[in-house]
Amino acid sequence: MDDRSVYKSIGREEDLKGISRRVSQISVSAIKQMPVLAREVAGAVSLGQGIPSFGTPAFITKVISEALTKDEWIGKYSLQPGLPELKHEIARYLRWKKGISVDAETELFVSCGAMEALAAGIATVVDRGDEVLIPTPNYASHIEQVLFAEGIPVFVPLLEEQGWRLDVEGFRKAITKKTRAIIICNPMNPTGAVFSKEDLLAVAQLALEKDLFVIADEAYDFLIYDNHEYLSCASIPELKDRLIGAFSFSKMYCMTGWRVGFMYASSKIINQALKVHDAFAICAPTVSQCAALAALRATNGKDGPGDNFIKNLVHALGQRRELTCARLDRLKSLFSYQIPRGAYYVFPKIVGSKINSMELAIRLLYEARVISIPGNGFGPSGEGHIRFSFGGTEDEINTAFDRIEEWAQINL
């Protein structure tokens, strides 16, 4: 295997003449590149990209299949901020889920996934040279989005040995006059951490004190294990005017491919972020908005088909988490890890080898035929770790770990 050609294909050597500063600064997310590389490897099994194995449930797809045969408007643009019915369902959902009262007309818009909401939100409040505090390791796309806005990511390491806990004092020390925002992904990709109420309230206090925005990515907010305590940043009333919340239907309803989510923020921020939404998307896909509407209509917090689907999903992923942890326990010579409390990722530390994360991911891909994501894609303290997703089936997880065990025995 020629490492150089691999590095080249993941964007390490680029011709940047004529390319804007903002885009030149961004490196391609390893999360997206690994599956592309993996296409060359026949029979590779994936612990890589964060896609649950489940398909979009029938109570959603059935509505769309039928609508496609009779509702012509489903193929047409919606209003730019989203279908009014969907916006009202989202407000209703936020009411029972997060205990907050939201004006559907002015305090939210429907986006092309949480990603577009995050990118638009960051572009709305971050100027060239502004600093944005990002816990590290962190989801690579947030770093890209800050760089795209020509902001400066300021990394504040999480406290790994305390279960990837937020370092509130670290945040405080990192704040300068240029700090504009703090990004909080909770439950967290890639660590699986769920931040404590205490630490989140301390971060909120800091944001108030220092006049910062809190940019909250809560795409996994339904996926908490062991009845672990969970506080949504949207539920902190004091944060209301400083919060840019990004939410998604992707994980909760296994709808990653539909590209639909929403932003919740003050009407002032929504008004401005809609300019970005207009310039990039016009509107979220109408068909996907209809799917999201069907999903929410089937979910009431009690025993709707949506509720049962989510309950079963959380249960199944909980079992996969158990399995993944059990398999990692057998690989103590290679990895140590913090038990994930939410989401479907674990971010083990490489302990048994001096191999760096990219080299390990590449070797696991080509030599063990297992797709993983190297930790160096998740900010500076990601190096020395690797991200495994346990969204795949138990068979896939077992096959992947069988291969890793075999590979480790031969190679380490």
Place this chain on the structure above:
Amino acid sequence: MDDRSVYKSIGREEDLKGISRRVSQISVSAIKQMPVLAREVAGAVSLGQGIPSFGTPAFITKVISEALTKDEWIGKYSLQPGLPELKHEIARYLRWKKGISVDAETELFVSCGAMEALAAGIATVVDRGDEVLIPTPNYASHIEQVLFAEGIPVFVPLLEEQGWRLDVEGFRKAITKKTRAIIICNPMNPTGAVFSKEDLLAVAQLALEKDLFVIADEAYDFLIYDNHEYLSCASIPELKDRLIGAFSFSKMYCMTGWRVGFMYASSKIINQALKVHDAFAICAPTVSQCAALAALRATNGKDGPGDNFIKNLVHALGQRRELTCARLDRLKSLFSYQIPRGAYYVFPKIVGSKINSMELAIRLLYEARVISIPGNGFGPSGEGHIRFSFGGTEDEINTAFDRIEEWAQINL
């Protein structure tokens, strides 16, 4: 009617404290705001937003309805640059449609509509302070996209009396050391102009000479009337390394709501623009990519269901154009106009009144219950004009013009 409240709601009075420079500079596109305002007006008929009256055809929706019941992957992320099969179909389509040979792997990616391709392309090559030449009047979103990239739109008026012809000498004179790109929307929104081969080749020559990018929005490239000559910028071989082409399935297959299109450019540009695509979208909606795939598979340039659909669509829109022109001919006291050669817009000049375009659009909305788009949303020489779309049914067009005639008789 309180004009001030209307202006306020379309973003004229904003609290911009804490909002990034790039977003502060953008004003909300009147194209998107008018339909939002129009929701207050019961029974308003629309000559506003550019949506053809036709639904997405059954040869597309049927494939999706079926796929939703059996293909689980349709609900999941695709590879970030798009479904490989779709990319190959697009390359095939470009071969027969534009006579060009395109590497499906490296020279295109599937975007959330042409809009995302344009926004990503502009963000990729335009830096703060860079100048971008934009013919005016021009589609408002291109102006927003340049402002979003912190570029400076430099407006070069089209030659209205010559059928909204490109002013090549005007472009030449407007070029400075800071000029990075020229935006060409052809067929053109909002004027309905189709630029001549001669003028486009002259623009291409200028781009080569002055080392500029040509950003081509060709969302209406199938929609040319009277067998008018049409040259795609993608078909000019010399431009290949300087072209950022944005194409769409939205208009050709009446798929505006699906949000799927693509960028065609050199592999160098595609590699960089994919960073923006990753940060904003991850991937285009998979379900929409499948719809685009079904559309292209039904289209071969001869007599596939796709070809017949497009042929009928062009025919029907041609008749609507005739009707619209006939109705405008009866309003000579209010409007003069250039006959549209492509797309489904006409951009009449207001001749019979000193009313400005926003005031006219607002009065037509509230007093005549007709939605139109004020010309001032299309760059500096848009003022004094109004955009009518003839994507609606003949009944809608007739109703709208009946109302405008009646309104004009009473008010002018």
